[in-house]
Amino acid sequence: MIVSSPRFRCLQDSLQLPKMFRQGSFVLTLVVGMVACLPQPQNLPKSPEVAAIPKPNAKAPQGIVKKIGVKVNNPASLQDLERRISKLEAVMKLEGRIKVVGNKMIATSGKEMDFAASNSTCSGVGGQIVAPMNEAENAAVLHFVKIFNRYPYIGLREGVVPGKFNYMNGAPAVYTRWNKGEPSGKGTEGCVEMYTDGQWNDKACNQNRLTICEL
Template identity: 55%
Template sequence: MLSYLSYTVVAALLMTCHALCNCPGAPGRAGLKGQPRLPRLRDFLDTGFHSSLVNLKYQLSRLEGVLALDGKIKVVGEKILASNGKEVDFESALESCEEAGGTLATPVNEEENKAILGIVKQYNRYAYLGIKEGETSGEFMDINGTPLNYTKWHQNEPNGKGRENCVEMYSDGTWNDKKCNLNRLTICEF
């Protein structure tokens, strides 16, 4: 089974190869009238390698379909959300996502919040979000230190006043500030 990182890298490579080999206007298509035809990536690949790429692309699309049907991954906008179903503390969840080539899921709009909520409901577990309290009490930011433009705080939250530095998503899609040492569901975004 491919790791999340392998899956992401291979998928990106296949999309690039597809764009270079098959898209109108991509290298390899005839240019303006009288201009020489540029070689296609396919021209440089031997038949066996090209067949292997096509087969790999087919297998990955089937795997993605199975995982999507099973609810293990969700695609929302440009993001892929995935959970391994494990409950760990905040630092372990973040480390697990980063090892896989992503980060903890951080919704930036209602659509993404609903997609994360779908995974929370599937596992019936609260989940950590990629949001932490900054140096100023009550000021929350994403993992990269960027202020939040979208929030979905539960009524009267956040209320930890510097004692609850992480954020969890409840099973209704609202957020709560919480201590970082509790075990919560890991949901990564790629």
């Protein structure tokens, strides 16, 4: 009996596949031919589209962003984040340690300099010599004092009135931790240092002290 159906003819044709198939296995050739001769389904439903990967929203990772105290949920906060990241980059130039207290980042390179050189170093990375304004900030500075076992300068200078100290911008100090009997220089010690117990002492500005910056 001669079978002449279209599917059979298709199978016959498939047996004429290139030799690289037929030499490997007749069974493989036959299977390939059968698959090729199967009726092809029409109007197949479209494959479901893969959902597009959502773009990052305004919520930043909770690592470094959380540590530096920024909630990124609007353009203004994004600008604030960029500003703080710039500060972090500046701090990295110090190649030292960092402590974050409130909105302040306090860092040191571990180097000792006189007041003018310390001020220049801090200004060079966009900051200034650290000037604690509360107990928490004073404790952060004391942390470095204990690590390096060195007195640091505080960002205060004596004003025109002997014994009255101001911040670097000229504003009067709102927080102090003077050691008992200090300040005692009465115009001869225009800078301030911190002891290893966190208390302050007025000191001449030409001494080498640990440089600690705030940004």
